[in-house]
Amino acid sequence: MLSLTRLNRVRSMDAVNDTMIVEAGDTLLQAREQARAEGRVFPLQIGSQGSCQIGGNPSTNAGGTTVVRYGNMRDLVLGVEVVLPDGDVWDGLRALRKDNTGYDLKHLFIGGEGTLGIVTAAVLKLFPKPRSVTTAFLGFRSPDSALAFFTLLRQRVGQDVAAFELISSTALDLVLAHLATARSPLSLRAPWYVLVELASSRTPEDLENDFHEVMQEGLEDGSILDAAVAAAEAHAMAFWRIREEISDAQTRAGGSVRCDISVPLSKIPAFIEEACASVLKIAPDSRMVIYGHVGDGNVHFNPLRPVFESAADYLQRTSTAITTSVDAIAMAMNGSISAEHGVGVAKRDELLHVKSRVELEMAWRLKQAFDPKNLMNPGKFLPRLECVEALKS
Amino acid sequence: MLSLTRLNRVRSMDAVNDTMIVEAGDTLLQAREQARAEGRVFPLQIGSQGSCQIGGNPSTNAGGTTVVRYGNMRDLVLGVEVVLPDGDVWDGLRALRKDNTGYDLKHLFIGGEGTLGIVTAAVLKLFPKPRSVTTAFLGFRSPDSALAFFTLLRQRVGQDVAAFELISSTALDLVLAHLATARSPLSLRAPWYVLVELASSRTPEDLENDFHEVMQEGLEDGSILDAAVAAAEAHAMAFWRIREEISDAQTRAGGSVRCDISVPLSKIPAFIEEACASVLKIAPDSRMVIYGHVGDGNVHFNPLRPVFESAADYLQRTSTAITTSVDAIAMAMNGSISAEHGVGVAKRDELLHVKSRVELEMAWRLKQAFDPKNLMNPGKFLPRLECVEALKS
Structure with missing residues (x-):
């Protein structure tokens, strides 16, 4: 374990260039507040922002609820400073939008889960x-109609779509059951909900008019069943509270199989349909807690134990079968078995089934080139080399 | 030389996912038209679009006039297919917005100038x-006032700023002299010009109102000297024609030292001032042809021979001194000596002066891991290994 908590300075701030250089131990929340103090936004938004740090955010290529507009952490970092396995320090803290003078080395460390070096500071956009x-x-009636509305909305307000979060009715029910203060934002029940946020440089009236126009079309053609627009910030925060509490509500309920998959956007409805059918065949009374960043093609697909079964029993009985089946469905659609949560130990060996030999060999070539003694986060992220080599036969 | 011209199919188009898979030999222009036929935009825009190809665009990480809004080619590619030096084919054609299941290997080949493998197809956003x-x-009176206007504009219309191209009066004069049909868009002369384009999902009236409001502020506080807003598409095309003809006009004039530098945005005015002073010390009658993508911090800084001196004499007398001096000024500002034009052979050895030993060694580690026999584009892009090793002492 390595703690960089005391390496937590903001080294510099350049409001004209719209960048700041922050050390690895600063928390995401602190960095966001430091940006806000200069009238700027650092847009990465994830549930753990109070504790996660600016070094870990690139190392894990953090995602969250603003990716549809601003991209993943990979897109929000212009440069990094890294301590390499041999003790050299790479100063890659360039604050440039354009630089074609060599391989873009920062991408080795972004999403590399600390296996090639340790990020000690980053240039944030x-x-x-x-x-x-x-x-x-x-x-919404279905994921299909939610996706159609997303497509329409993107056509009409473009990059102003700042979040588009799908929530299954089971996920909403779970939050309502666990959080005494939460209330459903809608009077009608629907099988699916979407929390949508638009953020724009236009006037509020103009943005609202445009949104109401698109929403009206959806209500009239029946694709939207019911709608509530936040009239005040407190109202919007209550919507977000529901979204943010799903994961905790699930933890407290116990007995969830958590799948963090992504597919091309166009495949989202088919994925949810097939994956639900498959899970209900494996464990018929599972509660289908499904939510996520549909604007990025990323679904948290987390079947929950039936009310009458213990968490331990459910997980033991179904966990492997569900994960295997759901991941296979995602892969058949050219998807990913870990859209934002990474590999670590939990998904390491599954990579042997979902990645090609060529790709796993390329990964090992990098690892051996930068960390020949296997000092950095050993045993994680990469399936064992012998297993990769065995794929040849 | 390797031609992939016959590998030119669009393999698939997914309008809901907003992606298409295009083979390496398709020209950029064709790919843009194929996207347009589906009501979509592939935004990369560079002068060579009629001849450059979709394989080369990622290999060189192409830039151009739309980077300020859409990013470089690196940001416009979700996946690539690559033939590796050992003959293996890596199928990295994933059309996903989020995928955290390993190193993001595509970034090795994007901007790698073909030194690690050959891109045969790409997933375009x-x-x-x-x-x-x-x-x-x-x-504008100065680069300073142009940059202040850019900052204001970004605050007010955000991501709607689609291009922000600085043009020195010398650059405009050169186009007017060489292109019989060109006319200056403004009645007043100014030392600096900017071609600005806004593109938005709002109504035209709304966008124009907002732009006029910001422009009016600039005219009133004296930072903008004169302005012309295109009333029709033909008008806008005439503005763009001027910008696009600069490079050709320079080639025909003969005797330009071409520097493609980038610096943090905030440093643009200081860079131009210092670099001009330095060039005029080296070659007092140089004509300062300066233009570029100021919204990205990228300036094409291309001093041109005095009218009374031959191209050959001027280049022989000044080329090395000017390049060395201008690049040093950019590097002192934490800039880059090749913002979008790449390294190739021309800038290869200069990297020994502007990159750290650690960074050049990292690059060689990649090269040796993927292409140990040095088969791919040998002798280009990377300074010779012996020279890198000599930096140790």
């Missing part, structure tokens, strides 16, 4: 604060 | 067509 924000909670 | 576009030609 900042953005202007949006002038207006509109937040709404919508009810 | 598509975007909705903007609803409205506003194009204007503005006159």
